Amino acid sequence: MQTIPKGCKVRVFFIDIDKVEEGTYTQAMLNLPLYLHKKGFYYGYFILFAGTLGVAMSVPGQTMGISVYTNFLIDELGVTRVQLSLMYMLGTLSSAFILPFAGRILDKKGSRFLSVIATSGLALFLYLISLSPSLSTSLSSSLNIDKISIVLPLIFVCFLGVRHFGQGQLTMASRTMMAKWFEKKRGLLLGISGTFSAFAFGAAPLALHALIESYTWKGSLQVLSFILLMMSVFCFLFFRRSPEHCGLQIDGGLVGEDPDNKDFKQLKNSFSAAEVKKTFIFWAFNLAVTCQAFIITAITFHMSDIAEYFKVSSSHAYSVFLPVSVIATCSELFSGYLSDKVPLKYLQCTMQAALIFALFGLTQFHTHIGYTIVAIGLGVSGGIFSLITAAAWPKLFGRLHLGAISGVVTAWMVAGSALGPYLFSLLKDITGTYQSIFYISMLIPLSILIIGSLTSKENPVDLRVNSPD
Secondary structure, three states: OOOOOOOOOEEEOOEEEOOOOOOOOOOHHHHOOHHHHHHOOOOHHHHHHHHHHHHHOOHHHOHHHHHHHHHHHHHHHOOOHHHHHHHHHHHHHHHHHHHHHHHHHHHHHOHHHHHHHHHHHHHHHHHHHHHHHHHHHHHHHHHOOOHHHHHHHHHHHHHHHHHHHHHHHHHHHHHHHHHHOOOOOHHHHHHHHHHHHHHHHHHHHHHHHHHHHHHHHHHHHHHHHHHHHHHHHHHHHHOOOOOHHHOEOOOOOEOOOOOOOHHHHHHHOOOOHHHHOOOHHHHHHHHHHHHHHHHHHHHHHOHHHHHHHOOOOHHHHHOOHHHHHHHHHHHHHHHHHHHOOOOHHHHHHHHHHHHHHHHHHHOOOOOHHHHHHHHHHHHHHHHHHHHHHHHHHHHHHOOOOHHHHHHHHHHHHHHHHHHHHHHHHHHHHHHOOHHHHHHHHOHHHHHHHHHHHOOOOOOHHHHHHHOOO
16 A cells, blocks of 8 residues: 655645654545544545535525526516426426536546536526526617527526536536445435435425525525535535545445455446446336436426416415425435345335326325325335435446446436426416326326336346356
8 A cells, every 4th residue: 555655745635734644644545634534434424414415505406496486587587488498498408418428527527526516507507597687688678689589598598507507417416426435324324315405305495485585586596606606615625536535445444455345346347337328227217217307397397387277376385395305304214224125126116106196196286185195205206216316326337437327317317307397388288287297197107117117126236246257
């Protein structure tokens, strides 16, 4: 093991120190403060906290964050709901094409690099949205162009930015980082992380409504921009790529390359993104999380219109996300515990069944029983979804190329979330009823549930490790 000579001046945690007290530190170990090594504290537990905060801070770029502002944007910009949905779809789809590239950067540069870019970018585009009404008016008058010709490209760029940096990069960087720091009890620990992020997601619409009441919708976006800039500093200081990058073994201890070590074998036999895309089990799980993103995004984006259709108040409709967050918290914690003990295919199938249950409840959303069914269905499916998006890929395919794999998966999820709101808008215009949309949508998770039931119980990376070749 190559060590730093005693008395050598080195750079630790971005601070120059005059000497190293012991000559037993590798350069990799100096990526963390030395006192953590001395105290025996495994930095992965702080990574769990930091990554959870990173996921929670992506809320303004998620649909439940953007949906709170849709009616304000429609009124202020003078666009129709279909036009806004179309720009949202195009912006989100464009983001999806960039994400695989971001995933490869994640593997090369690490979560700290990508998360700093993501938080700064999200802050910038949220601020731009707050300026969009005045900016579009100024440009229209100065260029003597019809205002709608300015508004649509401008809001497209804004949606592209917030979706790419929020739902895409920041979420991917945070979840990938957490997954890389744990092997034993990964599912349980990510489940614990997910309980907090699920609560943050569920409470976000109500919190954002309160922020809007205090600062107006434009002011609230500017407040969020400032908070995200502070988050970029936090990411720069505390996010770390992997335990190996810090001279540690996964789950604790100093790094070593023991060929008999299970994690070393899995790391060595990890699947590349190209190999993963050739497996049936990848597409079963990828379609499952894409389906969840497609349907949940559409529901959340149109929640105000759904409330109006069923003749209930918007506050009552959005209030369903509070019990959803509580149920999702319990669901993710329990599914995280189960994921360490049972094949992941069972959780994937349960997620699809819960989604069907939620869609059925939405057909009767104006009734108490329908409201309850929606809360249970969305809560259970949402909790398992959060667990699978974080824990499934390293368990199935290994950690070495996790960034590239997550980039592909996130691109599909983002594309699904882009298509959902727009297709729901079109179907609403065609059918005139949300019940028809919900019944048609049930066919998607039903088909994926059948596909998931056909997958193997064995993890591909374990099969490769145990292969005699």
